[in-house]
Amino acid sequence: xxxxxxxxxxxxxxxxxxxxxxxxxxxxxxxxxxxxxxxxxxxxxxxxxxxxxxxxxxxxxxxxxxxxxxxxxxxxxxxxxxxxxxxxxxxxxxxxxxxxxxxxxxxxxxxxxxxxxxxxxxxxxxxxxxxxxxxxxxxxxxxxxxxxxxxxxxxxxxxxxxxxxxxxxxxxxxxxxxxxxxxxxxxxxxxxxxxxxxxxxxxxxxxxxxxxxxxxxxxxxxxxxxxxxxxxxxxxxxxxxxxxxxxxxxxxxxxxxxxxxxxxxxxxxxxxxxxxxxxxxxxxxxxxxxxxxxxxxxxxxxxxxxxxxxxxxxxxxxxxxxxxxxxxxxxxxxxxxxxxxxxxxxxxxxxxxxxxxxxxxxxxxxxxxxxxxxxxxxxxxxxxxxxxxxxxxxxxxxxxxxxxxxxxxxxxxxxxxxxxxxxxxxxxxxxxxxxxxxxxxxxxxxxxxxxxxxxxxxxxxxxxxxxxxxxxxxxxxxxxxxxxxxxxxxxxxxxxxxxxxxxxxxxxxxxxxxxxxxxxxxxxxxxxxxxxxxxxxxxxxxxxxxxxxxxxxxxxxxxxxxxxxxxxxxxxxxxxxxxxxxxxxxxxxxxxxxxxxxxxxxxxxxxxxxxxxxxxxxxxxxxxxxxxxxxxxxxxxxxxxxxxxxxxxxxxxxxxxxxxxxxxxxxxx
Numbered sequence: 001x002x003x004x005x006x007x008x009x010x011x012x013x014x015x016x017x018x019x020x021x022x023x024x025x026x027x028x029x030x031x032x033x034x035x036x037x038x039x040x041x042x043x044x045x046x047x048x049x050x051x052x053x054x055x056x057x058x059x060x061x062x063x064x065x066x067x068x069x070x071x072x073x074x075x076x077x078x079x080x081x082x083x084x085x086x087x088x089x090x091x092x093x094x095x096x097x098x099x100x101x102x103x104x105x106x107x108x109x110x111x112x113x114x115x116x117x118x119x120x121x122x123x124x125x126x127x128x129x130x131x132x133x134x135x136x137x138x139x140x141x142x143x144x145x146x147x148x149x150x151x152x153x154x155x156x157x158x159x160x161x162x163x164x165x166x167x168x169x170x171x172x173x174x175x176x177x178x179x180x181x182x183x184x185x186x187x188x189x190x191x192x193x194x195x196x197x198x199x200x201x202x203x204x205x206x207x208x209x210x211x212x213x214x215x216x217x218x219x220x221x222x223x224x225x226x227x228x229x230x231x232x233x234x235x236x237x238x239x240x241x242x243x244x245x246x247x248x249x250x251x252x253x254x255x256x257x258x259x260x261x262x263x264x265x266x267x268x269x270x271x272x273x274x275x276x277x278x279x280x281x282x283x284x285x286x287x288x289x290x291x292x293x294x295x296x297x298x299x300x301x302x303x304x305x306x307x308x309x310x311x312x313x314x315x316x317x318x319x320x321x322x323x324x325x326x327x328x329x330x331x332x333x334x335x336x337x338x339x340x341x342x343x344x345x346x347x348x349x350x351x352x353x354x355x356x357x358x359x360x361x362x363x364x365x366x367x368x369x370x371x372x373x374x375x376x377x378x379x380x381x382x383x384x385x386x387x388x389x390x391x392x393x394x395x396x397x398x399x400x401x402x403x404x405x406x407x408x409x410x411x412x413x414x415x416x417x418x419x420x421x422x423x424x425x426x427x428x429x430x431x432x433x434x435x436x437x438x439x440x441x442x443x444x445x446x447x448x449x450x451x452x453x454x455x456x457x458x459x460x461x462x463x464x465x466x467x468x469x470x471x472x473x474x475x476x477x478x479x480x481x482x483x484x485x486x487x488x489x490x491x492x493x494x495x496x497x498x499x500x501x502x503x504x505x506x507x508x509x510x511x512x513x514x515x516x517x518x519x520x521x522x523x524x525x526x527x528x529x530x531x532x533x534x535x536x537x538x539x540x541x542x543x544x545x546x547x548x549x550x551x552x553x554x555x556x557x558x559x560x561x562x563x564x565x566x567x568x569x570x571x572x573x574x575x576x577x578x579x580x581x582x583x584x585x586x587x588x589x590x591x592x593x594x595x596x597x598x599x600x601x602x603x604x605x606x607x608x609x610x611x612x613x614x615x616x617x618x619x620x621x622x623x624x625x626x627x628x629x630x631x632x633x634x635x636x637x638x639x640x641x642x643x644x645x646x647x648x649x650x651x652x653x654x655x656x657x658x659x660x661x662x663x664x665x666x667x668x669x
Contacts, residue, residue, distance in 0.1 A: 014131050017121050019054035023092025026082060028063045028100050040419055042096040042125075049094055049125040058090055059411075062443075073107055083111060084491065087118030088463050088516050096125050098146050108147050162279045169278035172287040174205045179263045180240050180254070181215030181291055183208045204287035212291065214238045214250075215264055219292035222259050223299040228252040232354065249354035259300065264291035320344060321486040322370055325494055329502040329509050330358035338364070346370060348503060363503035370501070371486070373508055378475040381524035388465060391519045395461050414442050463516040471520055493517050500536075512536040572596060573603055582609055583642075593642055616641060616651070624648060625655070 017023075025046035027039050043060060050057040063078040073080050086093065093115065095101045101124070102108040115122050116131060123130035134143040165175045178184050185203035214235050221231045229252040239247045240254050258264075262275040267285040271294075276286040292300070320337050327334050328348045333355070335346035343366060350361030384390065421438050424430045430438075474489050481489065490499075493513055500510030512535060513521050522531045529537045568589060575585050582596040589596075600608055616624065620641055627637045634645040634652075641648075 013135070014116065014119055014121055016053075016123075016130070016132070017055065017091055020056060021092055021121075022056045022058050022090050023050065023094060023121070024058050024082070024090050025050075025060045026063075026079075026093055026095045026101070027060055028095075040422065042100065045096055045125040046094050049123075049127075055092055073111060076107075079111070081496070083114050086115055086120045088466075090120075092121045092123075094123050094125055098124055098129055098143070100124075102147070105144075105147050165279050168202075169276045170282075170284055171202070172204065172273075172276055172285060173202055174263065174276065174286070174288065175279075178205045179215075179261055180258050181208055181212045181264065182206065182288065207289060207291075211238060215258070215291045218255060218258055219264070219296050219300060223296055223303055225303040228255040228259065229352065231255050251354045252352055259304070263288075265297045266290035266292060266294040269294040319483040319487050320367065321483065321490050322346065322367075322374075322499060323487075324496060325490055326370065326499045326501050327497045328357060328359060329500045330504075331355070331361070332497070332500070333357070334497060335364075335501070337367070343367075346501075359503050365501065365503060365506060369506070370508075374490070374499070375475075375478045377508060377511075377525070378471075378478055380528075381471060381475060381521070382527075383468065383471075383520070383524045387468060387520070387523060390523055391464050391468065392461055394519050394523070395464065414445060418442050464519045467517040468520040471517070471524070493521070498536075500538075508539070510536050510538045569599060569603075572599060576600065576604070576607070616643065616647070621651060624651060628652065 025043065027042040027046070029039055039062065046060075047057060061078050061082040063076060073083065082093065098108075102111065112122060112131065112134070121131055129139075129143055129146075133139040169175055174182075182205040185205060187200035187203065190198050190200075217235065218231055221234060226234070232250040232252050232255050235250050238250050240250060241247045262277045262283060263286070265275045267273050267275045267283070267290070271285060272290060274286040274288045274290040276284050278284060322335075323337055324334060326346055328350070331348070331350055333348065333350060336349050338345045338347045345364045345366055347364035348357060348359065348361055350357035352362070355361065418439060421430070421435055421442075424435075470492075474493070478486065478489070495512050495514055498512035498514075499508060500512070501507070502509045511521065511529075515535075518531075518535065518537075522529075522537060525537060528540055530540050532538055572585050572589060575588065576582065576596075580588075582600065583593055586593045586596045597609070624637050624641065627640070628634075628648070634648045638645040638648045
């Protein structure tokens with residue numbers, strides 16, 4: 001009888017792994033060391049540490065945009081992803097120093113407890129701490145003291161920054177990035193022979209000649225009661241720029257942020273100067289010119305107050321199984337979770353955000369439908385009796401896929417470019433603003449590249465076999481699992497943005513599994529799914545199964561917006577008075593029939609049409625019957641012809657009544 005294991009013992013020695021063990025490095029760009037070169041230094045020290053220990057370095061988890069101060073691991077997504085991958089993709093984690101790991105005591109101990117339970121080795125490249133040393137007498141005290149010192153340093157640094165921002169704000173200068181419509185001041189260069197401590201005099205932000213008129217117009221439209229979405233639609237051609245999204249058109253979200261800002265508001269009637277909000281919440285007169293006069297922004301507040309509706313039920317945080325996992329098949333952007341009457345939906349918000357999408361950018365799908373469809377995919381997994389041998393043969397066969405090599409080469413190119421930018425900034429060749437823009441672009445692309453998973457065949461095979469053993473249990477337990485358990489299952493199987501969903505056909509068309517689960521899923525889903533060089537599993541052409549509805553159309557149904565801009569409404573009314581039908585006017589302006597109907601109801605209710613929607617011609621009725629026979633829903637067919645689903649339902653009901661009447665006559669004979 002084997003010796004009983006006790007994984008939950010308080011005292012547990014992991015032991016330093018031997019040579020040849022695979023591991024990763026963790027590096028973090030810190031706000032107190034505002035120099036991208038610090039990442040280069042951290043990586044170099046970690047690489048040297050791996051060489052001394054004769055370990056194999058598979059890659060780095062790089063967290064450039066997030067600080068280690070947070071009290072929850074979930075607020076550091078790269079950090080949380082590394083902890084989730086630990087134990088399956090690698091057995092070693094090395095960071096530069098203890099303060100690069102965490103500056104919050106709770107995060108430090110909780111994360112190391114997770115690593116210890118997975119029997120993963122952790123160490124710092126300076127050699128001061130490792131997972132066993134901090135569990136020994138004396139070492140634990142040293143680790144606690146060092147972590148507390150790091151936490152105290154963050155508090156002191158934050159306090160100094162807040163004090164500096166407070167002084168700058170009280171003097172009337174902007175803090176941080178300038179708002180849309182303004183430009184950062186152009187500081188003068190240091191004179192010849194100036195000391196290293198020379199700093200240019202402070203200067204306020206000044207209006208942007210391109211965007212400042214649009215900022216003024218935003219205030220005027222908001223004061224008239226326009227919604228944020230309508231304001232964004234009325235200002236085409238203007239863009240905002242952010243490190244996360246880059247340059248993109250104005251959307252209702254960006255308009256809302258601009259509208260709430262104090263920066264463009266006149267501080268006092270007649271002053272002509274804007275308002276600066278200090279970190280303490282005090283409003284002071286700025287040195288920059290105001291975009292919205294005092295009387296104007298007072299009317300803005302009143303107009304928006306009349307549109308506000310207090311929510312009836314307090315929002316609750318719920319676990320959604322496919323959050324950050326499900327993406328649109330057309331634009332490959334993540335679908336956002338929305339709720340309506342207590343029902344969760346996954347919605348594409350590209351249209352609202354001013355981004356292009358081939359599937360209209362506004363479609364959604366019920367969360368319950370996706371749960372059922374993914375459960376059907378799990379239930380369809382069929383592994384042969386000799387699946388272990390098949391997985392072993394697949395992993396031992398030399399792969400012709402060059403995705404790993406291309407990804408590694410691109411990652412090295414970006415890292416080399418980042419080093420060159422840091423060197424150019426150090427020598428004064430480029431400005432700090434140019435450095436920030438270029439580094440943000442590089443980091444955004446690095447996040448999209450998968451972490452290299454260069455492991456030996458034996459460890460990869462063992463991880464795949466472990467995944468196969470648990471796969472059958474997942475399929476049988478899916479229907480009974482809680483929301484949190486389903487979320488954990490999905491994250492264990494799929495990578496981030498690893499479920500590709502066709503919103504038009506309402507079905508799952510692609511899966512991007514984690515490297516450990518890919519061989520088993522490819523084997524179990526081999527009949528209707530095919531593995532492609534990008535590392536994903538895609539539904540074969542012509543395969544529908546039980547989770548994909550056929551479209552029945554070669555071309556997409558016509559999509560028409562539901563609003564008509566103000567300057568076009570008068571022209572539409574003139575055409576109606578000239579004798580054109582509502583449907584003809586709708587076709588002329590490219591909007592829906594109901595948009596014109598609402599326009600008539602609002603401005604000329606005496607001439608409302610008696611037929612409130614277009615009739616289907618005999619040819620359209622025959623086409624609608626064919627679409628229904630191919631599996632399309634009533635709403636899809638109605639949307640195709642520009643009528644309500646009730647009209648299609650009445651068509652089917654008339655057909656059924658005619659069929660019943662014909663059968664009754666035959667029985668009478």
